[in-house]
Amino acid sequence: MFFALAAGIGTHNTKDDWLEVYYPAPLFQPAHPLIEKISSVIGYTGGNVAITLDNPSCHALENIFHQHGLDEQASIMTTLESADSPKVLMLMEHDLAPTTTPEIYLKLHLISHRFVKPHEINFKNIFSLLPNVAWTIDGAIDPEELPYRQLRARAEGRILEVTSIDKFPKMANYVVPSGVRIAQTARVRLGAYVGAGTTIMHEGFINFNAGTEGRVMVEGRISAGVFIGQGSDLGGGCSTMGTLSGGNDVIISVGENCLIGANAGIGISLGNRCTVEAGLYLTSTSKVQLLNEDQHSVEIVKAKSLAGLSDLLFRRNSITGAIECLVNPSAITLNEELHTHN
């Protein structure tokens, strides 16, 4: 069974279309009695629906949440009651291709709150549904309405700071999961899954529907769909090929305790304890010389035939120029002091 529900507050453009929704504390797989009680009070009859909330509905939900011991959610309803912005109750009974902005935003929240992992939820057609938004210091603005707002700010003696023009907001304005550091929040989209203990440095990046498990050092780019295992280290500026623009359907993952060096890149998945030397880009069609333990060449294979295997070290021989693969002599260990204090 799949069920998610959340009360949210967000922004409409002047045509009353949703631009974005913030769900402070979504509930995933809530108890049946709660769903039934909400159904009877709010008039929910199943399916995936976004119900506009007025103040009496907020008050009714506050009572229901209290009765079910959900004090955080009840307290949130109290606050929402006093707010003038548009409010919504999103109920999701099935994990289908989303059809509304409030539904997409709830799914993005579910991943960033770590209720579900990347690839465990349906994001079909998300790009065609999500509105493009001008993210500004004055909140979310429809790009068509931006020039008017910019001029009005100038008339007030201000410059309207526009931080992003994108379909996805930065995660940190919606969810900051426990135990993380994100040096530059502008580089992590809502819908990223950031494991407890992960540090994302200034050059790190995580797209939506992608992320890390546990303690990972991210100084490179985690493309849409890519997932990185516990204890791995992505060096500065390194690249992982995603499914969106790479043009193929293979989903890249990196296992545990891997090291991808600075300015390196991978077009194949890695198992555990693998190392890719700094500056080496390993595409799926790269030919690779396999070396035995005496470091003699044994065979030449395509990189994709090594995808997902563990304990490999990839390097470019700096005399012959050949890409070589040998057994990784040492798994990396992350700098303890850097990571234990998130």
Place this chain on the structure above:
Amino acid sequence: MFFALAAGIGTHNTKDDWLEVYYPAPLFQPAHPLIEKISSVIGYTGGNVAITLDNPSCHALENIFHQHGLDEQASIMTTLESADSPKVLMLMEHDLAPTTTPEIYLKLHLISHRFVKPHEINFKNIFSLLPNVAWTIDGAIDPEELPYRQLRARAEGRILEVTSIDKFPKMANYVVPSGVRIAQTARVRLGAYVGAGTTIMHEGFINFNAGTEGRVMVEGRISAGVFIGQGSDLGGGCSTMGTLSGGNDVIISVGENCLIGANAGIGISLGNRCTVEAGLYLTSTSKVQLLNEDQHSVEIVKAKSLAGLSDLLFRRNSITGAIECLVNPSAITLNEELHTHN
């Protein structure tokens, strides 16, 4: 004939020097009767001049714009009349080396509004003329006056957010052209030309006097002077050599439907339908092995002798280490869903 005029509002430092000017809706090549009317009312006698606007002048301009059917510009004058910030009317009869800050800012606006393309306008001496500015949440501040403002903000219980110390502001605070996404606006300078349909991801960058034509995916860096053709894809972290710091005068361009792979780079221009493999940096002096259709080596040439040619694929042979060039087997096609919904 070249003529541009625009009413702007901006910021002075405490010495009444211009720090920046915002032109909400510049006019390029306006009709002669409009110029004549403005000349007679405002007292303009030709040349490139920045005329300070007081409220009666704003009102007079509002009337003139109305009479000439320019309702957007008229409406802007109404708003400017109510503003306390410094206002200016910039008239530009010739495309000469700019001499004032309002003139430079209008030229930067003209490119970002897509009235003129990179290299079509004179930016001589721009670095020595443009003032360095502290761009903050409280607007543009002279760096010399910043410490006082920072302390004052602290006394008010605030931290003054300083986003940039630079001669160029971010484009999005001035112009957001139609049909674009810019995930991180801090990486696109005013004076960038961003084609309709272009998506600039978090790792993308566009300098002033550089840009894209139409639908382009930008996850790499477009240096000053570089222009990218319709349908091309710049992979994550890829590099294009600019004219400013590269030390040579060759202007780099990329044709249509090219793919520059992640972490790759180019020091030569590319024609149409070219591919540079992920991770390969092709400088103008790189020696390249030309392969025939049987993939046999035919000749060794310098990369610059291949500049501007179409249908080439550049890769580094992962067994021999040699940079090879062969006929590109397939032009790339951009992910449709990603790009059609800007």
Place this chain on the structure above:
Amino acid sequence: MFFALAAGIGTHNTKDDWLEVYYPAPLFQPAHPLIEKISSVIGYTGGNVAITLDNPSCHALENIFHQHGLDEQASIMTTLESADSPKVLMLMEHDLAPTTTPEIYLKLHLISHRFVKPHEINFKNIFSLLPNVAWTIDGAIDPEELPYRQLRARAEGRILEVTSIDKFPKMANYVVPSGVRIAQTARVRLGAYVGAGTTIMHEGFINFNAGTEGRVMVEGRISAGVFIGQGSDLGGGCSTMGTLSGGNDVIISVGENCLIGANAGIGISLGNRCTVEAGLYLTSTSKVQLLNEDQHSVEIVKAKSLAGLSDLLFRRNSITGAIECLVNPSAITLNEELHTHN
């Protein structure tokens, strides 16, 4: 002798722990009479201590600073007197491993104010001591208190902009040293040493306890501990290996008038007038072919044996794939126009 003192204003979380401290104008190696006067009035008896300042103490300090001709510091005290935020006087007699947040923040300020250089000051255990902070448009917030603040902002019709979740703030919100440009301040941490004349472009990055001397162009990443000499140029996206995550204790430095090409990288120190070709990553264990002046191979050595030597050019032979080292034919010269107008 080592002595530093500074009055600061900062932020507490709701438990009254320090989150951050801003020292507008620290004093380094101040005159003895000043220290003695402050000792007698404030009750300082030596050591490294953070003394909470109330308004009478601020007033007393104002008088002392005036008496000692320190008008800037006196004027700051006048402003601090009127502020409600927590205030502190930090006195530091010894450069020991820091033990409090105000002490660490003063050390970070000392470097960014150019009083001391990277590696000249003790930062032991800094990661375990520094609190993780949510840096927002509403100031510094304890990450545990962030959800409440985000919800409250929403109830007020605002989105609370969260720019960073990190132990280090951006330098520019605390110190902007003279003669610099920093296109994206989010990429320079407090504790960076930025030389007069340095330009940090959008892709540039400087960690704490790292930096540049004088006129340097930074379009790449200066990792913790790395120092770059006068006149050098770090190309776009280039990498320098730091001591924190690289796992070794060798401190990397780059001498004067070096050029590290775009997307290149170094794991060894460079002397003066060295060039690393664009796209080449030189690790300390890379084998390098030494060429004589006739460009014939003389010997093969490990890159680390060349560490710190001057006048070297490193490139990858694009036909043989070998990393080669030869005498650098020409030192680079930075673009004058770009750099002389900071």
